[in-house]
Amino acid sequence: MKSVVLKGNQNGFEIILNDSASFEDIKNEFTDLINRLGQSKDYSAEKGMHFDIATGNRVFSVEQKQVLRDIVNKKENLVINQFVANVMSNDEAYHLRDENRVTIIEQTIRNGQNLKIKGDVLFLGKIHKGGELITNGNLFCMGQVEGIVQVGFPVDESKLAVGNFHNAQQVRLGEQIEIIADKREEISEDLRTVVYVNGLHSISYSNLDNIKEISPKFFSRIGGM
Known part of the structure; x- marks a missing residue:
């Protein structure tokens, strides 16, 4: 081969x-x-x-x-x-955690449940369909998402979601909402996918390697990872 x-x-x-x-x-x-x-x-x-x-x-x-x-x-x-x-290295995950003082969540969020967290979140659990994880900060997801995630709650569109959201129901950034079923073919099954709001105030997808171009402020904050 x-x-x-x-x-x-x-x-x-x-x-x-x-x-x-x-x-x-x-x-x-x-x-x-x-x-x-x-x-x-x-x-x-x-x-x-x-x-x-x-x-x-x-x-x-x-x-x-x-x-x-x-x-x-x-x-x-x-x-x-x-x-x-298709993967995020342990070094990257721990770097994000250490530099941003994120809250680590390992629990399962089931249908009908919603979990609200203040600040940045490193999520290692599973969100079932109908479940919802909400944070006013950024989200670094190494778990499974089949439900809804919202970052920058309620209206901060500068926040980012990083992870595999291919099977999610919705991803919300501030006031912007993406129904994933409508975009499934465009979204990689990649833990390094970055979801962000672009200059036209719509949701876009890229890769963690491009974080400097996506958000120079965030890139600087994490020490030019």
Whole structure:
């Protein structure tokens, strides 16, 4: 099985890394792929090529990411947009907890129940359909969400929700409400998904690697993670 695969998607190109392969194998195959892309008839230095790197159920270290960036930077106008993983590392979760003094919640919220918390929340439990978790702060979710989450209650649209909300009923940020069933195909099953209110006052989705662009103030607050 290949360690590195290039695929096209609706946003351009994606390089998928085998999360069970050794980093040395990935680096070698990645180097070969980048060299071939630089020589491809579909590539020109003027037009360039942008792509995401998907690491699956594996979080690469800052050093490993930089190794891959250095390989890409040797080719003119080949650009890595972002690294996308399906998991949040323990280091990231604890960093978010420590820097933001969040409340850790491990309980189950059942149908008809709602739990209101002040401040930021690291949620490790499960929210059943019809259950609701409400906070006036940010939400960092490593649990299961099938119900409703609301951050920035009641009207603060600067707050963020980070986690896998693919199976949620609703995500609410301040006064903005997203019915997830209407957006299911657009929402990744990724614990590093960031839900935020954009400049047009509508809900958008991105990845934790892009937190600096999404919210520079929040990025600064957590120490440039």
